[in-house]
Amino acid sequence: MLNIALFGPPGAGKGTQSEHLVKEYNLLYISTGDLLRQEIADQTPLGIQAQSIIAAGGLVSDEIIVQIIEKTIIDHPGANGFLFDGFPRTYVQAYILEGLMLKLNTSLNCLLSLNLPEEVCVERLLNRGKTSGRSDDNEMVIRNRLREYNEKTIPVLSFYREKGICYDIDGTRSIEEVTRELDAIAANELKKQPLNIVLF
Ligand code: AP5
Numbered sequence: 001m002l003n004i005a006l007f008g009p010p011g012a013g014k015g016t017q018s019e020h021l022v023k024e025y026n027l028l029y030i031s032t033g034d035l036l037r038q039e040i041a042d043q044t045p046l047g048i049q050a051q052s053i054i055a056a057g058g059l060v061s062d063e064i065i066v067q068i069i070e071k072t073i074i075d076h077p078g079a080n081g082f083l084f085d086g087f088p089r090t091y092v093q094a095y096i097l098e099g100l101m102l103k104l105n106t107s108l109n110c111l112l113s114l115n116l117p118e119e120v121c122v123e124r125l126l127n128r129g130k131t132s133g134r135s136d137d138n139e140m141v142i143r144n145r146l147r148e149y150n151e152k153t154i155p156v157l158s159f160y161r162e163k164g165i166c167y168d169i170d171g172t173r174s175i176e177e178v179t180r181e182l183d184a185i186a187a188n189e190l191k192k193q194p195l196n197i198v199l200f
Contacts, residue, residue: 001106002027002081002190005088005097007157008114010145011121011128012171013178014085017114020179022083025186028076031085035068036060055135057144059152062092073100089153094160109189111160112182114171118146 002025006014015031022029036054039047046067050060069087073079088094101107122142129137136145160166167185171178 001079001104002186002193003084003101003106003108004082004186004189005084005108005111006086006114007111007153008171009116009118009121009149010142011124012114012116013124013175014114016175017112017178017182018083018085021182021186024183025081025083025190027081027083028072028079029083029085030069030072030087032060032065032068032087032089033085035072036064039068055141057136057141057148059089059148062090062096065089065093066096069096069100073104088156089149091156091159094156108165109192110185111157111166112169112185113157113166114169114178116171120172121146 004021004025004027006018006021008014015033018029018031021027036047036050040051040054041047046064050064053060065087073082084097088097097108122139125137125142126139128134136142157166169178169181
């Protein structure tokens with residue numbers, strides 16, 4: 001199994017880069033942001049709880065996140081591997097992910113951390129906001145999202161650096177250049193996996 005987490009500030013290109021990786025490596029795509037927006041669209045109790053927090057640019061509680069992640073994994077029992085986009089975002093979520101991987105008898109292979117200056121993030125998201133219809137793509141909320149990222153999410157990186165599975169990626173380059181680098185890392189991780197051969 002190949003399991004990847006895409007990490008980075010709002011607007012870093014996590015969603016954009018996920019598309020290639022998911023197709024190329026046949027991974028189950030788990031974007032906590034997309035899952036939450038679906039819960040909101042469906043006006044589920046969980047979506048109703050998350051709505052105002054997302055609108056303000058805050059982080060939704062770890063309890064809500066664990067519920068949506070577990071449900072998605074349970075709904076896809078035959079997954080070939082996972083691509084997590086925007087998860088984990090807190091230490092608690094990092095430990096939850098460890099536990100989930102352990103239960104599935106697997107582990108996270110790599111955390112790909114896209115780095116870019118805040119002003120580039122703001123510019124990208126303001127541009128995307130013109131067509132995306134995402135209510136959290138306005139400058140005040142974008143700044144709050146970046147503050148949350150700096151305060152609560154960046155510290156999680158040290159957990160993965162200590163494990164030796166964190167890759168720092170320059171996210172300021174073109175989409176194609178970033179894709180090439182991520183693809184090379186993923187392909188290399190796949191090569192490290194043991195071969196299962198049956199002789200008869
Ligand atoms: P989420 O949906 O995860 O949003 P985000 O992390 O803020 O990231 P974005 O989706 O805005 O950006 P992205 O990095 O995917 O960039 P994209 O590829 O679109 O979360 C939303 C909210 O949900 C959070 O604020 C929080 O409230 C809640 N939430 C979600 N997960 C949570 C969790 N685990 N715990 C707690 N709360 C959670 O690219 C952006 C734009 O840039 C696009 O227009 C794209 O075309 C362009 N672009 C991309 N790459 C490049 C490039 N290389 N060059 C030029 N342009 C580029």
